[in-house]
Amino acid sequence: MTSLPSAAVVIAMVVIGIGTFAMRASFVSIADRLMVLPDDVRVILRMVPAAAMAALTLPALLRPGGVWDPFGPRAIAGLIAGIVAWRTRSALLTVIVGLVAVVVLQPLLG
Amino acid sequence: MTPTDSDDLRAAAWAGVRGVAPLLLGVAPFGLVAGVASIEAGIGLAGAVGFSTVVFAGASQIAAINLIAEGAPLAIAVLTALVINLRMLMYSATLAPHFGRVPRTRRTAGSYLLTDQAFAVSIVDYESHPERSAHEKFAVYLGAGMSLWCTWQVSTIVGAVGGGAIPESVPLGFAVPLAFLSLLVPAVLDRPTLVAAIVGGTLATVGAQWPSNIGMPIGALAGVMAGWLVARLDMESALAAMPGQGHSASSAAEDHS
Numbered sequence: 025m026t027s028l029p030s031a032a033v034v035i036a037m038v039v040i041g042i043g044t045f046a047m048r049a050s051f052v053s054i055a056d057r058l059m060v061l062p063d064d065v066r067v068i069l070r071m072v073p074a075a076a077m078a079a080l081t082l083p084a085l086l087r088p089g090g091v092w093d094p095f096g097p098r099a100i101a102g103l104i105a106g107i108v109a110w111r112t113r114s115a116l117l118t119v120i121v122g123l124v125a126v127v128v129l130q131p132l133l134g
Numbered sequence: 135m136t137p138t139d140s141d142d143l144r145a146a147a148w149a150g151v152r153g154v155a156p157l158l159l160g161v162a163p164f165g166l167v168a169g170v171a172s173i174e175a176g177i178g179l180a181g182a183v184g185f186s187t188v189v190f191a192g193a194s195q196i197a198a199i200n201l202i203a204e205g206a207p208l209a210i211a212v213l214t215a216l217v218i219n220l221r222m223l224m225y226s227a228t229l230a231p232h233f234g235r236v237p238r239t240r241r242t243a244g245s246y247l248l249t250d251q252a253f254a255v256s257i258v259d260y261e262s263h264p265e266r267s268a269h270e271k272f273a274v275y276l277g278a279g280m281s282l283w284c285t286w287q288v289s290t291i292v293g294a295v296g297g298g299a300i301p302e303s304v305p306l307g308f309a310v311p312l313a314f315l316s317l318l319v320p321a322v323l324d325r326p327t328l329v330a331a332i333v334g335g336t337l338a339t340v341g342a343q344w345p346s347n348i349g350m351p352i353g354a355l356a357g358v359m360a361g362w363l364v365a366r367l368d369m370e371s372a373l374a375a376m377p378g379q380g381h382s383a384s385s386a387a388e389d390h391s
Contacts, residue, residue: 027178034184036208040198040215041188047222048248051230052241058227059234067365068358071330072228073257073321075357076221077314078335079350080250083342084311090343098308105312106319115316116156122312126305 097133101125139269146270149263150277153255160313161251161282162289163306164192169293171196175203182294186287191249194218197347217346221354225253229275232260235268244272247279254317261320325368330361 029037051058061069085102086094093099105122112118165186172182177199185195194215201211225248233241256275260266266274322328334357341349 027173027176027181029177029181029184032208033177033181033202036198036202036212037181037184037188039212040194041190043212043216044189044191044194044219044222045246047216047219048226049242049245050223051226052233052245052248053238055230055233055236055241056238058230061231064362064366066231067326068362069228069231070323071327071358071361071365072224072354073254074318074323074327075330075334075361076224076250076354077254077318077321078331078357079338079353080314081311081318082335083339083349084308085315086339087342101308102311102315105315109316109319113320114156115313116159118316118319119156119159119309119312122315123305123309126308130305 095133097126097129100129100133142267142270143273146266146273147277149259150252150255150274150279151281153259153274154251154278154281157251157255157313157316158281158285160309160311161192161285164196164310165286165289166293166296167307168192168196168199169290169295170297171199171203172290172294173297175199177202179291179294182290183287186290189215190246190283190286191215191219191222192286193347214346217348217351220351221250222248224351224354224358225250229253229256232256232271233268233275236272241272244276244279247276247283249279249282250314251282251317252279254314254321258317258320261323326361326365329364330357333357333360 081102085099086092088096088098101122104125105118108114108121109118168186169182172178172185175181177184181199185199189195189198197218198211198215201214202208226245229248236244252275255278256271259274260271318331322331334353336353337356338350338353341352343349344352
């Protein structure tokens with residue numbers, strides 16, 4: 025617990041922090057100039073939530089730990105949780121049902 | 135500012151807090167992992183707190199800390215972390231038009247709080263509350279972002295101090311993709327967004343083992359482009375069908391009058 029990061033690690037951390045902040049602030053900081061957008065840009069931006077959330081979700085369901093397992097416990101738990109999300113629109117229920125499903129399915133399928 | 139204005143802002147901020155609250159179930163275990171990883175990498179509690187405050191981006195933080203632990207060159211750790219966070223550019227671009235009327239300094243400072251969850255919770259809220267002003271929209275975003283920030287700091291500290299007290303049999307880490315799944319469902323609004331999700335998710339899965347987690351941003355970008363293409367094709371076919379429909383609609387209106 026007494027260990028401290030080396031100076032080199034602190035520098036790496038600060039560079040990652042600055043770079044990440046720059047990407048976060050990129051468009052938001054010039055937002056006043058982005059209030060009127062061409063229709064095509066509007067359509068493109070409308071796709072971002074669906075594409076990004078799917079790209080964050082599907083690999084963890086179909087390929088947990090990097091191993092293809094499209095009919096494994098996580099894929100099936102994800103399917104069940106997806107139906108719950110669709111029917112209830114509740115994030116809390118989605119997470120809880122998904123976790124319960126994977127705990128139940130793991131010993132059966134894993 | 136009139137009292138009603140500040141009431142509306144407070145209500146909007148609470149909407150953000152409420153929206154992100156269930157997702158914190160996925161954030162907390164992720165933060166614990168980041169805290170434990172810091173200890174294992176030998177950068178201690180100070181390193182855990184440093185990364186959580188300076189970087190404040192879970193996946194990139196854990197990846198960088200693991201690379202440092204493995205003794206990889208620091209340049210590789212930096213590059214990997216930044217590639218993982220490329221998606222922030224997309225989120226920033228998508229949120230920007232909503233924040234146009236918020237003063238620049240506040241917008242820029244607030245962008246520090248940008249995460250997957252704060253982004254998605256905000257967009258879902260704006261979709262169902264188009265009447266919100268730019269300031270209210272920004273308040274929704276800040277409410278979600280600050281709740282997540284506090285949760286992230288507390289959970290990384292608990293992970294660094296308490297480390298590894300979570301039983302292996304409960305896959306709490308699975309709460310992370312489940313939280314994203316609950317954000318994915320309301321993001322699928324129509325045919326183009328469905329195609330964006332299918333293409334983005336599939337390509338990210340195919341590329342799950344590509345270096346530096348590049349599969350995620352590449353998949354997301356391909357999904358966005360595929361959705362855009364479908365939206366354009368849909369729009370063109372709708373335009374092509376327009377003249378006939380336009381006519382019958384106007385004549386129907388005349389009949390009614």
